[in-house]
Amino acid sequence: MKRCKLLLLISIVLMLAHPAAAYAERQEIKYQAELEYPPYKYIQNGYLTGFDIDLTSMIFEKNEYLVHYSTGNWEQTYRRLTEGGIDTTGLMVVSEERKQDILFSRPVLKSYISVYSRQGLQGExxxxxxxxxxxxxxxxxxxxxxxxxxxxxxxxxx
Known part of the structure; x- marks a missing residue:
């Protein structure tokens, strides 16, 4: 009988526990995006979106992390990252100078730029x-x- 009462008590406590308690253990991440960088980061219909935002959502899963998004220009975003005001800004070009202040992952994207012209200029x-x-x-x-x-x-x- 005591066992039954204990199980009933535990069941009631679990049912009454607020769902927000399950999120209390999530780690908070401060993410700031510099805009004007489509298709990686941009505002569409009032929402921050793009490849970088989708990648960030995949890395920082909602059940483990609570991501706080903000936006700013590049200079402000970079300064806040190096000063510890934000945790990440997502995709960024790796340079030796930046390696002094920032921890980089392995590259996730490589970009190639070409010069193109009309066929008549071939060879020129x-x-x-x-x-x-x-x-x-x-x-x-x-x-x-x-x-x-x-x-x-x-x-x-x-």
């Missing part, structure tokens, strides 16, 4: 002809409905 656009240019600057950055970035670049002569 080579690494040799591009050597006379020293820098590239962004002229325009517009988000297409497909969430891809279109950038117009201008090469500057050396």
């Amino acid at each position: 656009v080579t690494l040799g002809t591009l050597r006379k240019y020293k820098s590239v600057s962004v002229k325009d950055n517009m988000q297409r409905p497909s969430c891809r970035t279109r950038r117009v670049y201008r090469l500057q002569n050396t």
Whole structure:
């Protein structure tokens, strides 16, 4: 009989326990995204979305982590990361300088950039002809409905 009363008491306590108690053990993660980086990070219909956001959700599963999202410009985001104000900013280019202050995972994404031209210029656009240019600057950055970035670049002569 005592055993039955004990089991009944335990059952009642478990039923009355607030569901939020199950989340109390989740580790809190502060994530800040720099925007204007589609398709990796951008706002759509008022929500932060993109490949980086999906990847972060996969890494920090909801049952184990409580992720607090915020946004900011790149300089602010990088400063907050290096000063410990946030835990992660997601995808970032690895450099020797950044390795001094930031812990990086193994690369999860490799990007390749190409120079393209019309077929009539085949043979004229080579690494040799591009050597006379020293820098590239962004002229325009517009988000297409497909969430891809279109950038117009201008090469500057050396």
